Amino acid sequence: MRFQESANSDFFESLQGKRISSHLLKACLLLLALLVVLQAEEVAAQSPGDTYVVKQGDTLASIAAELDVPLEVLAATNQLTDPNALNVGQILLLPPGAARRTVIARPGDTIRSIAEREGLPDLRLAILNNSTPAARLFPGQPIRLMRDSAPTPTPFGSVQIVNVPSTIVQGQAGWLEAEVDRPLALEASWNGAPLGIRPLAIIGKEEAEGEATVWGGYVPIAASLEPGVYSLSLSYQATSGVTVSRSFPVFVQGQVFAVQNIRLPADKDELIEQEISQAELDYLMPVWSRTVTPIQWRSPFLLPLQSAFPTTSPYGVRRNYNSGQYFSYHTGQDFAAPGGSPVLAPADGIVTLAEPLTVRGISVILDHGAGLFTGYWHLQEALVGPGETVQAGDPIGLVGTTGRSTGEHLHWELRIYGVAVDPMPFLKRPLLAVPSTVDLEANEDTEKEQ
Ligand SMILES: [Zn+2]
Incomplete structure (x- = not known):
């Protein structure tokens, strides 16, 4: 795209103090826009030459919000001097990197009315937004038009639509979705290791008669996984007995994690300490690796504390114990909450473990279904027992400093399928998008039979 090229060269020239032009201003704005877009959790594929047709009720501000670009950048890209002078049908050029990921609901909108306006299947839009087609929306509510990555409709065999994330950031979970036109047991694997995908919904098909089953699941990426291109495979057994499979490349994008040196008291023998850590991990692995429990939650996670205490150590921090003798990454998020503060369930779930452990101290593990577990370590006390069902916001324990902990x-x-990922994005991301109108029990039965 011409604009982008000239903008880049102008910018670098300007660093040498050679000249200042109106191009420079545009370049700075553009760079700002690119930074904003790149920092967003979802990095949309750059499609130069994208345009947007102005619709009834649009304002430059609403379009800028939908595109997730600064208003000034959109105005500059289109050389608009008066942001109010927009005409229905007018074609706007999108700044590089911009893509319509969301639309803003207008007064009286439902998922269905937006789907009609955008020419999208209403149930697909409902699934994307964890809603139902008839749901009334708040004016101003953002409605997602696409998933983490643009859909890649590469059908193979009975698999009609495959939506594989093209990029997943180290330490985060991607989302995989596939649509199949007949009952079959779809399997997914990441570099040869199985992923726990499951049938989520049965939807009526657009063009043809009949139904399709939407399969979905997370692709959890450990903070320790080397950045690079990995292979994600989908397979199923055809009626002939032949295994039909296809692999998709997924790029794991690196992230910069801080490094922390932790000194353990010298009286503890390092080797014994490592053996204890490993034994505890071996004990917990089967607890948080199950994928049989149906999905327990319907909305984004709540903070597991009553208020936002400062983070003392974020997820992913590289840890050196006693000068690098034991290298690992921090598998969770540490909050500096005072001892005795109630710990709350962030979502509905089932207590699978509540007991004292050597390293983790008094611990609680919740199974939220679909292979997703949350854990709470170093508690003063557990307020729940194994097998108990909890709801989002229920107290499950009290903050403490039991186990290998240096303070309250x-x-x-x-953890998803046993892999620890950053819990913080789950506080805001739309989770498994299961429309409440779908009879999930039927799906669960289907899965068990297979
Ligand atoms: Zn921690």
Whole structure:
């Protein structure tokens, strides 16, 4: 795209103090826009030459919000001097990197009315937004038009639509979705290791008669996984007995994590300490690796504390114990909450573990279904017992400093299929998008039979 090229060269020239022009201003704005877009959790594929057709009720501000670019950048890209002078049908150029990920609901909007306006299947839009087609929306509410990555409709065999994330950031969980046109057991694997995908919904098909099953699941990426290109495979057994499979490349994008040196008291024998850590991990692995429990939650996670205490150690921090003899990464988020503060369930779930452990101290683990578990370590006391069902906001324990802990804090951990990922994005991201109108029990039965 011409604009982008000239903007870049102008910018670098300007660093040498050669000249200042109106191009420079545009370049700075553009760079700002690119930074904003790059910092967003979802990095949309750059499609130069994208345009947007102005619709009834649009303002430059609403379009800028939908595109997630600064208003000034959109105005500059289109050389608009009066932001109020927009005409219905007018074609706007999108700044590089911009893509319509969301639309803003207008007064009286439902998922269905937006779907009609955008020419999208209403149930697909409902699934994307964890809603139902008839749901009334608040004016101003953002409605997602696409998933973390643009859909890649590469059908193979009975698999009609495959939506594989093209990029997943180290330490985060990507989302995989596939649509199949007949009952079959779809399997997914990441570099050869199985992923716990499951049938989520049965939807009526657009063009043809019949139904399709939407399968979905997370692709959790450990903070320790080397950045690079990995292979995600989908497979199923055809009626002929032949295994039909396809692999997709997924890029794991690196992230910069801080490094922390932790000194353990010298009286503890390092080797014994490592053996204890490993034994405890071995004990917990089967607890948080199950994928049989149906999805327990319907909305984004709550903070597991009553208020936002400062983070003392974020997820992913590289840890050196006693001068690098034991290298690992921090598998959760530490909050500096005072001892005795109530720890709350962030979402509905089932207590799978509540007991004292050597390293983690008094611990609680919740199973939220679909292979997603949360853990709470170093508690003063557990307020729940194994097998109990909890709802979002229920107290499950009290903050303490039991186990291998240097002070009172809450360690909050989130694991998917046993892989610890950053729990913080789960406080805001739309979670598994299961429309409440779908009979999930039927799906669960189907899965068990297979
Ligand atoms: Zn911690």
